[in-house]
Amino acid sequence: MRAGDALPPLRIPVTRTLVVAGAIASRDYQDVHHDPELARRRGSPDVFMNILTTNGLVGRYVTDCFGPRAVLRGVAIRLGAPNYPGDTMVLSGTVEEIDGDTATVKVVGDNGIGRHVTGTVTVTVPAEGVV
Template identity: 35%
Template sequence: MTVRLSDVAKGDELPALNVPVTREDLVRYAGASGDFNRIHWNERFATEVGLPDVIAHGMFTMALAGRLVSEWTGDPGAIVDYGVRFTRPVVVPDDGVGALLELTGKVAAVNEDGTVKVAITARSAEQGVLGGASALVRLPE
């Protein structure tokens, strides 16, 4: 389903997206990205450097948050700008369950140039993990 500009208003909420994140996901992302930093797979190392446990890659977290928007638009190419600040890591325990990343979004503005600004909220373990997350999308008329 493709969202149309004429169907969007400031304050509209995007369908929520809840994504489980497991250690297996982190290993796969490490292989795809080439980021094999031990904080993303070795619990002993992660705790030695002051982390509570293994953490998800920031760029993986960012990509999952972007998925919230691309699934809403129906077209990943509709995203013309996207940015976040990393405020807190997603801690991924080795318990067979992992972490849950809870993603929500709201239309923050419908601009005169036909673009739409979406404010994104990303939470894990009841805490925000991304700050200032937003996407600018161009929707079909």
């Protein structure tokens, strides 16, 4: 892995089940993440994915790419276009910097209406030790 390397993209179908399961698994009971009627009253066309789920998916994307020995040191994300049910988000990433056993990865996630997430993930991959 070198700076400038691209990570293989990951397609995430944004199902209603994923939106709700992610919200509940993260103990986030804000109505906009499970109740379409109340979401509409708040000006949203439908329920949408909560930030904790996006955070979890970004973390999973990077550890999937770097393998189970990889340890996340930091995840910083900013949300843009919401993930509504029926859409697909494609996560892609680029290694920005390698410092020893630590990589800084720039991650973006695009859906059908724009850029859902922009993030930076710091991950450490310990060198293979003698067993």
